[in-house]
Amino acid sequence: MAEKLLFLTGKLAEPSLRKVLADMGKVAFEYRIHQLGLSVAALMTDKMIARRLTPELIGDSDQIMVPGRCRGDLNELSLQLGLPVVRGPEEVKDLPLFFGHERKEPDLSRYDVNIFAEIVDAPERDIDGILERARYYRDNGANVIDIGCLPREEFPHLEEAIAALHDEGFKVSVDSLELDDLKRAGRAGADFLLSLTEETYHLAEEVDAVPILVPAEPGSLASLERVMELMDKINRPWIADPILDPIHFGLTNSIVRYHELRRKYPDAPMMMGVGNLTELTDADTSGINAMLFGIISELKVTNVLATEVSPHARRAIKEADIARRMMFAAREDNSLPRDFTGDLLVAHERRPFPDNAEEIAELASNIKDPNYRIKVAEQGIYMFNRDGLMQDVDPFAFYPQLKLKEGDTGHAFYLGVELAKAQIAWQMGKRYTQDEELEWGCALTQAEEDLTEQKAEGTTMTTGRKCGTAE
Numbered sequence: 001m002a003e004k005l006l007f008l009t010g011k012l013a014e015p016s017l018r019k020v021l022a023d024m025g026k027v028a029f030e031y032r033i034h035q036l037g038l039s040v041a042a043l044m045t046d047k048m049i050a051r052r053l054t055p056e057l058i059g060d061s062d063q064i065m066v067p068g069r070c071r072g073d074l075n076e077l078s079l080q081l082g083l084p085v086v087r088g089p090e091e092v093k094d095l096p097l098f099f100g101h102e103r104k105e106p107d108l109s110r111y112d113v114n115i116f117a118e119i120v121d122a123p124e125r126d127i128d129g130i131l132e133r134a135r136y137y138r139d140n141g142a143n144v145i146d147i148g149c150l151p152r153e154e155f156p157h158l159e160e161a162i163a164a165l166h167d168e169g170f171k172v173s174v175d176s177l178e179l180d181d182l183k184r185a186g187r188a189g190a191d192f193l194l195s196l197t198e199e200t201y202h203l204a205e206e207v208d209a210v211p212i213l214v215p216a217e218p219g220s221l222a223s224l225e226r227v228m229e230l231m232d233k234i235n236r237p238w239i240a241d242p243i244l245d246p247i248h249f250g251l252t253n254s255i256v257r258y259h260e261l262r263r264k265y266p267d268a269p270m271m272m273g274v275g276n277l278t279e280l281t282d283a284d285t286s287g288i289n290a291m292l293f294g295i296i297s298e299l300k301v302t303n304v305l306a307t308e309v310s311p312h313a314r315r316a317i318k319e320a321d322i323a324r325r326m327m328f329a330a331r332e333d334n335s336l337p338r339d340f341t342g343d344l345l346v347a348h349e350r351r352p353f354p355d356n357a358e359e360i361a362e363l364a365s366n367i368k369d370p371n372y373r374i375k376v377a378e379q380g381i382y383m384f385n386r387d388g389l390m391q392d393v394d395p396f397a398f399y400p401q402l403k404l405k406e407g408d409t410g411h412a413f414y415l416g417v418e419l420a421k422a423q424i425a426w427q428m429g430k431r432y433t434q435d436e437e438l439e440w441g442c443a444l445t446q447a448e449e450d451l452t453e454q455k456a457e458g459t460t461m462t463t464g465r466k467c468g469t470a471e
Helices: 014-023 046-052 074-081 092-098 127-139 158-167 179-187 201-205 221-233 251-264 285-299 316-332 357-365 395-401 409-428 446-463
Strands: 003-009 029-035 063-066 085-087 114-119 144-148 171-175 192-196 210-213 271-273 303-306 373-377 380-385 388-392
Touching: 003 014, 014 029, 014 092, 046 074, 074 085, 114 127, 114 316, 127 144, 127 158, 144 158, 144 192, 158 171, 158 179, 171 179, 179 192, 179 201, 192 201, 201 210, 201 221, 210 221, 221 251, 251 285, 285 316, 303 316, 357 373, 357 380, 357 388, 373 409, 380 395, 380 409, 388 395, 395 409
Parallel strands: 003 029, 003 063, 063 085, 114 144, 114 303, 144 171, 171 192, 192 210, 271 303
Antiparallel strands: 373 380, 380 388
16 A cells, blocks of 8 residues: 655645646655645744644644755654654755656746847947847847947948848847937838837837837836827737836836736736846846846746846846746746756855765765865865865965975966865855866856866866875
């Protein structure tokens, strides 16, 4: 007879738990799921379980499984309840591994948000320069190339740029504050125009381009609604953009506008320009994009305008592509956006230190050769060989204790590089593995990744990439 398991969980994790167990298919046990009446499963404790789990709820279960972060003495709880209480893995998605099944790889091939990537200095580029930038944006996930027009700057090759982009298969939008620029763009065959208001919407009757609609008065949702209604009257497609404002200049109110527009118009096509946060906030854009695309996913915003102007925003398009795929997968999975991809974890990692001090000490005690090993744990950097274990947070502290062969500059250089990587890993919360590069998520372009690999291969040829050897 199959063992009967009772899974305890919280409100947020329950849908994901049900899906993961169902996706496991045939299992060697029967199971029931009980939501214990708290939102976050990680807040569950042994005392809470003892209070809330009645004999009727336990029924004929043979074993109770609680979330991996459940706190308390489960041995004592098992004695109280009269059956084993077992901690599962910390993450629901790891349950298949816990029970000996292969974990299903997340599907990040799907998304429902189109990225408009703006070439903000298009008038200052020649056609080849515009195409070069457009190809870069496409390689990083852009669906539409947005040609940005500059105020009071002539753009004589606008029509030529639109034609050249179309010839290479790009969809094209044109972004300008000048109605004349938008007229030229529409007549040249642009696919989208940014932006029209209730005062300029009539241009949409003259051209085939889909207009992005914005309020005629900053912050006015009523103005945006009026132009949406006017467009419906002339039976033309449109996309509405309530405008996301920068921090301290109306950010919160602008998010409320997006929410209100979605509430009133559940099926309205919407756009959000994220540059006012990614460009105008001194913070890593990977985290800003993750947060914004979470909001975008909840509100079903299906178009995003993104830019890469500020040097710190030089990966914003790629991050937007990753964020839209991650949020889509999490929403479809009815789960938190965790463990789908680590590409947005640029500065940190969720599990940076796989080894603790005790485990490193035990490993060091078993080393019988002179080669130096390097490990990183929460307490700092560890360096050891058969002669002993050293620990510090400053790589320079190891230098007086090293006993390298005289004249062995190759190994000295190698250890210097490895200790520098270890220090960065410890300071930033990155995972360090000796002889391997640190992971930087999507912060590196493919060209930079290839160069890093080439450098590593070159180092292998010149130094052997071996642990530094003591005398």
